Amino acid sequence: RPAPAQPLRLIVLILFLATRANTSPVLSTGCPDRCVCDDQLVVQCAGQHLTTFPVNLPLATRQLIISNNRIVELPPLALNYLSDLVYLDCSNNSLTEISESTFGNLRKLAYLDLSFNTLTRIEDRTFGPLTSLVMLRMTDNPGLSEIHPDAFVENTALQVLDVGRNNLTVLNITSLIALPALRSVGLSGNPWSCECDNEDLCLWVHLEGFKFQGFNLFYSNVIPAWRFLMLSYQIKVGFRELIT
Ligand SMILES: *[C@@H]1O[C@H](CO)[C@@H](O)[C@H](O)[C@H]1NC(C)=O
Numbered sequence: 001r002p003a004p005a006q007p008l009r010l011i012v013l014i015l016f017l018a019t020r021a022n023t024s025p026v027l028s029t030g031c032p033d034r035c036v037c038d039d040q041l042v043v044q045c046a047g048q049h050l051t052t053f054p055v056n057l058p059l060a061t062r063q064l065i066i067s068n069n070r071i072v073e074l075p076p077l078a079l080n081y082l083s084d085l086v087y088l089d090c091s092n093n094s095l096t097e098i099s100e101s102t103f104g105n106l107r108k109l110a111y112l113d114l115s116f117n118t119l120t121r122i123e124d125r126t127f128g129p130l131t132s133l134v135m136l137r138m139t140d141n142p143g144l145s146e147i148h149p150d151a152f153v154e155n156t157a158l159q160v161l162d163v164g165r166n167n168l169t170v171l172n173i174t175s176l177i178a179l180p181a182l183r184s185v186g187l188s189g190n191p192w193s194c195e196c197d198n199e200d201l202c203l204w205v206h207l208e209g210f211k212f213q214g215f216n217l218f219y220s221n222v223i224p225a226w227r228f229l230m231l232s233y234q235i236k237v238g239f240r241e242l243i244t
């Protein structure tokens with residue numbers, strides 16, 4: 001009677017595959033220690049005294065909240081398995097560096113919060129892969145003094161950018177003006193300097209001040225009138241494109 005042998009072999013095969021799946025970090029269906037996972041694919045790990053990025057995250061995670069911990073690094077390999085991620089809150093951790101590969105595969109990410117960390121600079125390719133990013137909050141990094149001029153150039157879906165309460169003295173707005181969906185930029189609480197190469201930021205914000213709540217203007221030199229008119233024109237042209 002060979003008949004029962006087939007189903008049995010099949011069951012053995014299924015068990016074998018299931019065991020393998022459970023031990024594979026890539027095909028994880030579990031939930032990380034000290035986190036709560038729900039059936040809406042939300043993983044909540046806020047305020048759990050974590051010092052490292054959680055392991056054993058469900059592959060299909062859509063929202064990941066790791067705020068209020070002491071995580072020092074976002075490991076690119078682990079993070080980029082989560083290709084369905086749309087919401088990532090990393091605020092209030094100890095992140096010092098975001099590399100070019102950190103967000104390499106997060107093409108659906110719409111919300112990113114990096115506020116209350118210890119970042120010092122943002123490189124040019126850092127946010128490049130985030131083509132669906134709508135809101136980026138990056139406030140309250142007390143040592144953040146440098147954002148590359150092209151840092152946001154590929155974030156064409158970006159609507160809200162908040163870089164308030166950092167240590168920025170300059171911000172090159174050339175690529176910001178060109179972003180088609182941008183409607184709000186938070187700039188308050190930075191030690192802006194309005195000298196030489198930063199004039200266009202000051203003028204832009206001054207002319208369109210209603211859009212930029214909380215920007216404090218400190219002129220440290222007088223801008224020549226011809227330069228003011230020229231910059232105003234460029235800025236208005238930039239904004240007309242932005243609004244239409
Ligand atoms: C940051 O997280 C700690 C707990 O890890 C909490 O005590 C503190 O209030 C949080 N700070 C902010 C600004 O949310």
Ligand SMILES: *[C@@H]1O[C@H](CO)[C@@H](O)[C@H](O)[C@H]1NC(C)=O
Pocket residue numbers: 142143144145167169
């Ligand atoms: C802010 O930047 C200035 C230089 O522009 C530097 O001297 C200062 O230490 C920075 N502040 C912090 C908290 O890193």
Ligand SMILES: *[C@@H]1O[C@H](CO)[C@@H](O)[C@H](O)[C@H]1NC(C)=O
Pocket residue numbers: 149150172173174175197198
């Ligand atoms: C701003 O950035 C653009 C693009 O990288 C560059 O061409 C321009 O010279 C920069 N402006 C200033 C004032 O540094």
